[in-house]
Amino acid sequence: MTTPITSGQRPRTCRACGRKFDYPVKGSAATRHHCEDCVAVPAETRKTLERLNTRVTQLENQLRRLQDKPAPPTA
Numbered sequence: 001m002t003t004p005i006t007s008g009q010r011p012r013t014c015r016a017c018g019r020k021f022d023y024p025v026k027g028s029a030a031t032r033h034h035c036e037d038c039v040a041v042p043a044e045t046r047k048t049l050e051r052l053n054t055r056v057t058q059l060e061n062q063l064r065r066l067q068d069k070p071a072p073p074t075a
């Protein structure tokens, strides 16, 4: 499933906080990989945020996989 790109803008997912944001936006400091908020975060701290966000994403995927599976018979 893909979303057709109608303009030069397309939603990006921030690597640090996972927020969806538009890029490029005039007057916004956001970069290709980081939203406006996370651009203001020091690079070292952002690295930690990215690491945590990666883990959260992995856990979310794992959770989704577990939820997709039919519940095993317990009785």
Ligand SMILES: [Zn+2]
Pocket: 014, 015, 016, 017, 018, 019, 034, 035, 036, 037, 038, 039
């Ligand atoms: Zn962000």
